[in-house]
Amino acid sequence: MSWFQDSLMARRAVAKGEARSEHAITEETQGKYHYVYGAFVEPVLTVDPGAVVSAETHDAFEGAIQTERDMPSEKLNFPYLNPQNGPIYVNGAEKGDCLAVYIKSIVPRGPQPRGTTVLMPEFGGLVPTADTALLTEPLPELVKKLHVDAETGVKWNDRITLPYEPFIGTIGTAPEIEAISSLVPDYYGGNMDLPDVAPGAVIYLPVNTKGAYLYLGDCHAAQGDGELCGVAVEHPTVTTVQIDLIKGWTIKTPRLENESFYMTVGSSRPMEDAARGAYRELIRWLAKDFGFEELDAYMLLTQCGRIRLGNMVDPKYTVGASILKSIAGTPR
Amino acid sequence: MSWFQDSLMARRAVAKGEARSEHAITEETQGKYHYVYGAFVEPVLTVDPGAVVSAETHDAFEGAIQTERDMPSEKLNFPYLNPQNGPIYVNGAEKGDCLAVYIKSIVPRGPQPRGTTVLMPEFGGLVPTADTALLTEPLPELVKKLHVDAETGVKWNDRITLPYEPFIGTIGTAPEIEAISSLVPDYYGGNMDLPDVAPGAVIYLPVNTKGAYLYLGDCHAAQGDGELCGVAVEHPTVTTVQIDLIKGWTIKTPRLENESFYMTVGSSRPMEDAARGAYRELIRWLAKDFGFEELDAYMLLTQCGRIRLGNMVDPKYTVGASILKSIAGTPR
Amino acid sequence: MSWFQDSLMARRAVAKGEARSEHAITEETQGKYHYVYGAFVEPVLTVDPGAVVSAETHDAFEGAIQTERDMPSEKLNFPYLNPQNGPIYVNGAEKGDCLAVYIKSIVPRGPQPRGTTVLMPEFGGLVPTADTALLTEPLPELVKKLHVDAETGVKWNDRITLPYEPFIGTIGTAPEIEAISSLVPDYYGGNMDLPDVAPGAVIYLPVNTKGAYLYLGDCHAAQGDGELCGVAVEHPTVTTVQIDLIKGWTIKTPRLENESFYMTVGSSRPMEDAARGAYRELIRWLAKDFGFEELDAYMLLTQCGRIRLGNMVDPKYTVGASILKSIAGTPR
Amino acid sequence: MSWFQDSLMARRAVAKGEARSEHAITEETQGKYHYVYGAFVEPVLTVDPGAVVSAETHDAFEGAIQTERDMPSEKLNFPYLNPQNGPIYVNGAEKGDCLAVYIKSIVPRGPQPRGTTVLMPEFGGLVPTADTALLTEPLPELVKKLHVDAETGVKWNDRITLPYEPFIGTIGTAPEIEAISSLVPDYYGGNMDLPDVAPGAVIYLPVNTKGAYLYLGDCHAAQGDGELCGVAVEHPTVTTVQIDLIKGWTIKTPRLENESFYMTVGSSRPMEDAARGAYRELIRWLAKDFGFEELDAYMLLTQCGRIRLGNMVDPKYTVGASILKSIAGTPR
Structure with a gap:
């Protein structure tokens, strides 16, 4: 991939954008998934720049929505949502540096129908929420389970199949002194839900604390601009990223x-x-x-x-x- | 253009999307350009559905910025900005109908450098304005005159040439009882600055008052998403549209x-x-x-x-x- | 009233804050009320600075909601809402001047129950609207008719009576070239719904066009901060203001x-x-x-x-x- | 204070609004102040409902701005700002309960001039910030040190002295799983900067986690609505509150x-x-x-x-x- 040889990651990073070691985070080695971005927990993995890490990600509901009869308000336990793999401690990373994460691949896993989207009360772009707090009655809860396949796409109904265009919904580093819900996006990354954070891209993240503490999860099989109802086609995956470190490149917010x-x-x-x-x-x-x-x-x-x-x-x-x-x- | 035969304009409109007459609005026949969208003035042209109208549009500054030494704060006279051609009275149009406007072509006109972009005080996305009213000092005024050519594009500097991707920045119908500045976008269209309002598209506009009173102007030779500093590559054009009427199709806001x-x-x-x-x-x-x-x-x-x-x-x-x-x- | 002798109106205005003539605008002399702020209509009255004008204002519904069974969606005819008295042409007023309007008194008029508040679809602070456009179902329509009396107050129910604290909901001058709905507040005043625009206050308004074209209406018998459901205790009144003119005092937005x-x-x-x-x-x-x-x-x-x-x-x-x-x- | 006997705190809380024990948190016993709201640290104090606690609060800058020559950008170390006393662990408090905190008194402490307000880059209501990110140059930094006295008030200059109207700028409980900067206000309280959180008021706070973990700090000697430049008259105090617990009263956001x-x-x-x-x-x-x-x-x-x-x-x-x-x- 020639452009990558010319990327800022390849040109500036400690490992020169080279893959130097391989690691896996399975459900088993991850153990407890995390619901905040912070440096208050033990890293699940410690790596040097150049590490390629494959992580078994859960869907945003940690698999709690199995059928279209599983109502979100019954199955979900706020704030224990959007489970994250990690944190990954990156040797040499210090506040003021930049973590470069090259997204190599996202592969769906788990039994079909492995995709899930839902309507939940007080959540979404066109309903009242805790922030946009109106008095009108919520919409009904709805669950839609979807067949997701890397080759054939996301089957919406008999007529409509959407292409499989996966990306990482939530990825980022730990804040310096805070521990913030994985539902939140901010200067350190987090729940950005930005479809460009996809295989083939490099995301650059500020390092706010020693070791960086990289988290990721919440992969989407398809998503429109804005993630309108609040829930994309959520699905469990094996997501593989290559982690590198750019010393002394201080950025305030994520770049890609x-x-x-x-x-x-x-x-x-x-x-x-x-x-x-x-x-x-x-x-x-x-x-x-x-x-x-x-x-x-x-x-x-x-x-x-x-x-x-x-x-x-x-x-x-x-x-x-x-x-x-x-x-x-x-x-x- | 086969898709057009299948468009809502072709299928639902009075003239079936057919071009049935030709009209021109020159600078001379336009006379006074307009700075508000309303039905308080005499139409410059009255047409039946199916009319193809070519209009000589001014740039958003009505040509007042001729060189890079012409300072906007001296040359411009707020609120007499964003001059509009029209209004065009469409026979048969009544409140509750929909005007369908097929954009056939936009051709640049006038002597080079015919493109203009500027930085003006209290205007733009990243400076304090009358709405986002902060105390910090304004940026300096700046004018950039650009060579604009339909074939070769928009020359930014010796290295960068942007493609010529023209569209209509401001187009719409008259409100029912109001007359609103052509700087404003709203339910009737107006200053939307939406790059999709381009040759090859049909825009559907609510008819709010008898005759519809179609206005248009403010064509851009190139524009990024958001029109960040507030001023795209403004340029004078000959813009040709085909006007049709869909009876009884009541829409609240523009569609395309x-x-x-x-x-x-x-x-x-x-x-x-x-x-x-x-x-x-x-x-x-x-x-x-x-x-x-x-x-x-x-x-x-x-x-x-x-x-x-x-x-x-x-x-x-x-x-x-x-x-x-x-x-x-x-x-x- | 000693502070008034020291007000900017008394110190700077042409008539020195003195009452020099008296005028009345009755329902009869007003004739057609207005639904836009603009200079496209004939003034109903022309005065010199120092004029005291008493105006018979309608409520915001022009009296169309007479009982609690009158549903707003049936009785009201958008955009013909919020009827305004005026315009009053002020001799000597020119663009760049300031109109000073001293609010002398607001007296309720009309048969009881003369106060009205309602819940309307797509209107209000805690429901979806054309701007904050959500998908949830509207609240039910509701009308509440209220006994309003300057002495005894606004009777909400057997337990609660609110004090009569009247003010002018909508007052302003004409924009220079626009004609804007009386539902809108902006730099020229308009539908501000600001409870401080009350008897005993002087409001200063920018003059945007020759003669100023003063409008007013929409008096409220009581209103909380924010006018939460969108409809205060609307009521018809006789409102008396004293109009003066400060030459050369250019203000961008209303002051009080x-x-x-x-x-x-x-x-x-x-x-x-x-x-x-x-x-x-x-x-x-x-x-x-x-x-x-x-x-x-x-x-x-x-x-x-x-x-x-x-x-x-x-x-x-x-x-x-x-x-x-x-x-x-x-x-x- | 008769109304207090009738307050929800007196009527519903475990200790019936009675003062049952006294405690002090001095600078010495506090030791390290905190910059996040969370339950990741050891409580500085554990109390039963009915506890009266006096805390020596620092000003928002932890005393780092001592003279008008101390520039904020040099003296302050983001994110170590807005130091908080606590956390106070309240026995019996569980998720879903409500903490009632009666503010008994705020007394200024420390040498004069003990009040501080400043202009800082990228902070304040009328300048570009990390959120409202504009391109214009920041305002100059400015520091104003003020004589603050409970009796004589806050001396602004020779002509203006503002009344001493102290309140707690930042107070709240720990989130359930997060640790959030003390610069942030949210559902658990935090940096609300609401002048009504003043002596004589009871604030009700949601308990999100066992023990509640009450924090407080950031007392203001005077503040206008909105805390316009971002920095009120900050000052160190002895702040005394009475803490009680209402079992089973689940509130989503602070009440007062x-x-x-x-x-x-x-x-x-x-x-x-x-x-x-x-x-x-x-x-x-x-x-x-x-x-x-x-x-x-x-x-x-x-x-x-x-x-x-x-x-x-x-x-x-x-x-x-x-x-x-x-x-x-x-x-x-």
């Missing part, structure tokens, strides 16, 4: 690179603030590493910037702002 | 159709409200015309809906929500 | 003065933007007229500024920011 | 009671969501405990609800919604 574009990620409310945060970081990136003057980058992105809406349902909304590599040019 | 997808458009603040409005209308459209149950459409769009950010700089933010035609199926 | 405080008014979405707008104008006012340095005023308001939420239900939300006169000191 | 009113507290973004949350909880409280029908409470609050803006600067904005006790009546 794939064959086509560079992206910055903002998570905030209201949604315009997420978009502002993402675009401002992209401007500053272009100014710092690509030779643009800041105001020229501001005007240029006005003409060619792209916005991807990750989620409009989580405690913070997530937006990715990107520029084509062909326009951005080559970073220094 | 092209070869690939169906889209609904929401304009509101904060941005999540624009996204909610667009998605809700799309769900209702799928339920009404495509045979979906409402909650199934809600869950399906969660997996495959697409969001396009039009503007994040105007008095209301504009978002388009869309679904691929291959998934939506055929409307009744 | 009463015995206790100076206030600026912001209308925007999201609500923080309304608060930002109000506070920024207050800081600038303190800096310009009261001798504060801007950053000192910013820090001082942090310790003593007061926020009054007008509405959280209209197309823009309205917030008043104020400072006690005892702290602000005397304007130059 | 004083002599005059009942209040619910919402923290969210955008600000309208904070207001919605607060008002919805107040409606539900009126419906559950005061005998109102929900829709009647909705309409009644429209006429008499009061909104207090706590902060418009923290990661979530805080709003209190209240109703006068004279209108609400007596809870069951």
